[in-house]
Amino acid sequence: MDSNPESAGHTIEKYLPPIESFLRNVIxxxxxxxxxxxxxxxxxxxxxxxxxxxxxxxxxxxxxxxERHAELLNAIEYAALRAARVHDDEIGKIGFDCKGWRxxxxxxxxxxxxxxxxxxxxxxxxxxxxxxxxxERRVVHLALKDHPHVRTLSEGIGP
Numbered sequence: 001m002d003s004n005p006e007s008a009g010h011t012i013e014k015y016l017p018p019i020e021s022f023l024r025n026v027i028x029x030x031x032x033x034x035x036x037x038x039x040x041x042x043x044x045x046x047x048x049x050x051x052x053x054x055x056x057x058x059x060x061x062x063x064x065x066x067e068r069h070a071e072l073l074n075a076i077e078y079a080a081l082r083a084a085r086v087h088d089d090e091i092g093k094i095g096f097d098c099k100g101w102r103x104x105x106x107x108x109x110x111x112x113x114x115x116x117x118x119x120x121x122x123x124x125x126x127x128x129x130x131x132x133x134x135x136e137r138r139v140v141h142l143a144l145k146d147h148p149h150v151r152t153l154s155e156g157i158g159p
Contacts, residue, residue, distance in 0.1 A: 035057075
């Protein structure tokens with residue numbers, strides 16, 4: 001028996017209908033004034049692994065989705081991917097966004113990483129960043145992966 005998801009006939013597209021169904025239910029039962037679209041990603045994320053598909057959430061309740069550093073967006077993303085039973089190694093292939101927040105946040109994280117790297121080089125001491133999701137930690141790691149004088153290390157749970 002082969003445990004490789006791709007060889008077992010799984011494709012990313014297989015997960016899209018369950019994600020759509022989950023989101024329709026959350027929006028309806030949560031009485032959110034939101035809509036969503038799922039589209040193939042055509043944008044290239046500079047220095048990052050871009051998702052194959054993007055779930056773009058919009059509507060009058062978008063600000064609610066983005067409150068507290070997009071806490072609700074992250075929760076919806078996590079729950080939708082789990083409800084669709086997306087394999088762990090495929091989770092990064094489907095991204096969720098609202099009003100372009102994800103790309104803005106990624107740019108902010110890259111700048112934070114560069115500033116932290118400068119502080120480490122100036123002080124020769126380790127520098128801890130605030131708590132981040134696994135996806136955000138990955139952005140920081142990728143931003144500094146080729147830095148000749150700085151090494152990154154994560155403390156946390158997640159891929």
